[in-house]
Amino acid sequence: MRLIDVKAFLDFDAGKSGLEAQLLVEFGGAKLAEIAYAILSHCWGAPKDEVQYTEMVSLTNMDALARNKIQRRSGYLKIRKSCELALEDHLDWLWVDTCCIDRRGSAELSEAINSMYVWYANSDRCYAFLHDTEALCASHRPRRQVYRWFSRGWTLQELIAPVNVHFLNQKWEYIGDKQGCAPSLSVITRISVDVLEEGLGRTSPSVAQIMSWAADRTTAREEDRAYSMLGLLGVHMPILYGEGKNAFLRLQLEVIRTVNDQSIFAWGSTMNHGWSSSFLADDLSQFRDCSTVENTDRDKFHRILGKSLSKRAFRRVASAEERNRTFAVTNDGIHIWLPLRLHQRSTGSEIFSATLSCYDSQKGSEAMIIFIQKYNSNYSRLFRAPLPADDEGKQPVKFQSVLLPYRKSIHRKVRGPLSPQARCNFS
Incomplete structure (x- = not known):
């Protein structure tokens, strides 16, 4: 698991360090189990607005003009704001999916997708960024409007897996947490209050229930509708982009092989x-x-x-x-x-x-x-x-x-x- 060094990133962003700064550090095994980290849950913008892994690792070495262009992106702002929040919460490490996964290799991407539920579950704090609301309360929403974060496939596991989820509006203001907003979140998501408050381990919902929570959610790629369910259903399988709807068939077959749930x-x-x-x-x-x-x-x-x-x-x-x-x-x-x-x-x-x-x-x-x-x-x-x-x-x-x-x-x-x-x- 590759994590952002919060202090190193903020120091570099403020101009307090230079080429020697190491913004990303990789952890694994027993060392990872000892690390306390924050994690960001958000909706991706256009790829050109996000900061990719290759840009993050070369950020300290590129010329000022290129670096300034990246620092003006909305995706860079999300990383910086998340680092500031992590620092306030006394957390030295942060994971952001846009820049912590090297998507050039299928093996690393497959490992990340199969591990993502556990990564969110093991985080000490999850920041859920609702970019399309100025509300001061996470459970408040105008009539007939659903914030985009609640309609995306990947954010379902990002809501359920972490114990501590803090919701932030578009101004990065704290507007509530998962436990405090559980009744309202249940209405929005159809997830029971028990699951929101206690997680999957203690409540053991049926396979059909878990599937129902994702029924109206969307993903950019068709296969991701199935891949985003892996951790929620407790299964693992190879990631094969290009297979289309066959991904959902493979998911169901893997569930049948793993659990007895009619x-x-x-x-x-x-x-x-x-x-x-x-x-x-x-x-x-x-x-x-x-x-x-x-x-x-x-x-x-x-x-x-x-x-x-x-x-x-x-x-x-x-x-x-x-x-x-x-x-x-x-x-x-x-x-x-x-x-x-x-x-x-x-x-x-x-x-x-x-x-x-x-x-x-x-x-x-x-x-x-x-x-x-x-x-x-x-x-x-x-x-x-x-x-x-x-x-x-x-x-x-x-x-x-x-x-x-x-x-x-x-x-x-x-x-x-x-x-x-x-x-x-x-x-």
Whole structure:
């Protein structure tokens, strides 16, 4: 982790030191664990307005004219103001993403993205700079306006991970902290007050909940919508810019490999029409209505099922409970055991309801249901309840092994901005 030496930077900025000044210092391992540092959370401006790593390391050696041009940038002002705040808070080191990561190498960028949540979590103070408000209170916002900081993908983990987040307005005036503003922040972000006050470690929100917080957030690059979720979901994966939406698919598959959380299938629960050949979501926005979806532990899942099943059916499901605790990714789909009830049968086709080990706390304690259509040997996800059959209530719940597809036709995926078919539409 590369950090700015706060005193060295401010001395150089004030003209008190020259070529000998070392503005950036790299730490790792046990030494990094001993360092107390501040960290900046902000929205990037245009690249020409920010100070990049190469400019930061050469700042002491460049001629006065070039240095003065950099010092007039808004990005330089953010670094200087953050250093001044860190000095006031008796912190000698500062991390700023614009100038502390050497983006020329993919290996360093990948390491930084996979480490960023931990870096924010381990900071002693996070300065959240709201550049588009003059408000004197972080929770105050004009009607119909959301500050840009709350709409960006990367700032989600920058809000949740650090314990101490101080909000600053465009004049760099302190306007509140995360704990004091938690109720208002919860309204803005859909993140529960418990998570804002205590963090992810103590609250353990479901995968679907975490995804829902990012549903309306945006990033400059499509892949970053997925990459910005790595730390929040506790997973790591290689960074492959150019893969487009495949990044979000890889993210979900990595989550499945890491945790047993069936809420990852709860997306689209409020949709009432259509179907999907994939049981994983195409986009974070499809989790928008999952902010109150909670995971269930084994005993709670049994209690929920016990309310709607006969004693015989419940014993059948409970006896196979160990199978419910694991599911795995294969090249042919996601292998999972689910409690299924048959709703409709026609030539070559069957429609089942599947009970997930999660529930929507806003709607009660009943387990969430998704609908699955089996056509020959292929499964698809339905977003509408089938018409009730005459014998529907008599159909038993069976714990069955299914292979849920997660990838749509790979032959339709063409890398690059436009497929040949799309280009034809513009000719």
